[in-house]
Amino acid sequence: MKRKPVLKGAAKAVEKIMSPIDHFMHLEASSGILLLIVTVIALFLANSGFHEAYEHFIHTPIGVTFGHFELKMGLQHWVNDALMAIFFFVVGMEIKRELVKGELSTPKQAALPMFAALGGMLVPALIYVFFNFGTENISGWGIPMATDIAFAVGILSLMSKRVPFALKVFLLALAIVDDLGAVLVIAFFYTSELSTSAFAVAGASLGLIVLLMFSGIEKVIIYIILGLIFWFAVLQSGIHATIAGVILGFLVPTEPIFNKKLLPGALTPLLDDIHKKIDLAADKSEDLSSAAHHEFLQLKKFAEGAESPLDRTIHALHTWVGFVIMPLFALVNAGVHIGDFNASEFVGHPVSLGVILGLVLGKPIGVLIFSFLAVKLKISSLPQGVTWYHITCAGMLAGIGFTMAIFISNLALTDPLGGTYSKLGILAASLIASVIGLTMLAFSKAK
Secondary structure, three states: OOOHHHHHHHHHHHHHHOOHHHHHHHHHHHHHHHHHHHHHHHHHHHOOOOHHHHHHHHOOEEEEEEOOEEEEEEHHHHHHHHHHHHHHHHHHHHHHHHHHHOOOOOHHHHHHHHHHHHHHHHHHHHHHHHHHOOOHHHHHHHHHHOOOHHHHHHHHHHOHHHOOHHHHHHHHHHHHHHHHHHHHHHHHHOOOOOOHHHHHHHHHHHHHHHHHHHOOOOOHHHHHHHHHHHHHHHHHHOOOOHHHHHHHHHHOOOOOOOOOOOHHHHHHHHHHHHHHHHHHHHHHOOOHHHHOHHHHHHHHHHHHHOOOHHHHHHHHHHHHHHHHHHHHHHHHHOOOOOOOOOHHHHHHOHHHHHHHHHHHHHHHHHHHHHHHHHHHOOOOOOOOOOOHHHHHHHHHHOOOOOHHHHHHHHHHOOOHHHHHHHHHHHHHHHHHHHHHHHHHHHOOOOO
16 A cells, blocks of 8 residues: 555645744735725725715624623624724734744744834834823824734735845734734723623633633633623723733643644554555445545544644634734724815824824834844844844834724724824825835845
8 A cells, every 4th residue: 555645745734734934924915915905995985975875884783682682883893892802812822822932932032023022112102102292192102003914024025035034034023022012002001991890700701711721621612602701791891802802812722632743653543544445445436435434534633633722723713814804994994084184284293293203213213223232232133144224124114003003093092183193194104114115125135
């Protein structure tokens, strides 16, 4: 019997599964393009004859009723509070993966992107505060802190042949730390008063999830039900519901069910059985799927068990997040109605200046200065093939602050004019940072 073709095919499948960074890069580049298209559509709808229909659409009430229980919110709130919780669930898992076994798993590896992200958050926030100090819009200081992974990595991928792969990993790690910072900002600074009863329900459901995990319970449906209860309790507690997604993401296990070192020994007899069934089915002209049904189920179980629940869940949800949730978020949030737009007022408005200069200037300056400090203090070192010019390029791309920046803008600003100018500023800054970053990358040389 010839096993080499089967084993070779299995090896290729495993290799494909075990390259999360390459897969992530490809997915983010594609979803970033879709996000841009949907953003243009939303802006068109909000500033055309379809404006009223668009507004009616994004505020369409949608409710869930179960007996005397009813939860009703507008479409925009469902996207921002429910679907974005799934987005943050994936963000939480990605942060955990990087902390446990990725680019942030050792102090030496983590130092450079962590310092870079810290500078890329502090400097933009300070620039915003400088322009808005003493005004009602000072609460928007968190807006220019955020980096949009999809757009930033998407732009970098367009110039993949001109930059070292280490720079892509650096930008990805920087953006993930940036996301963690944004999550903490939302949790601590953009949370309303707490409801103790809802908070107690959230704590109880979370504790039950942890208890079941330590008990070895693997039924996914149980965790989905408890996760929904936890999300709803957090929604009612006053803490922003998306924080529930991050917390749940951190709880997903990073270790596979089956030990990969012992897996070949367990697979050998199973493959023997499959080959026997193949030969037997061929002799009797039977359907192979029926003849070896049990063995194929076992093989599927081994394949799933060899991959960690965290990686498996990320792979399962990334496509939905990148191609459904984020475009929906852009559709219901990026449609800023400009109305009687006053260009000079927009350019000179403190919110516009704080957001645009914070993202376009603050991000690259903060990333470069804090990265330089990390290297000079010998806390970290530049990745192989990466120059200070590359770091500056990455800092500029970090100024693309679309999804998370708009999300924070919705939470931070109550002034309608400030909210409009902040979103327009985010869009303008992201476009400027994209063009400048792309132009800078065109002159770079990968080593």
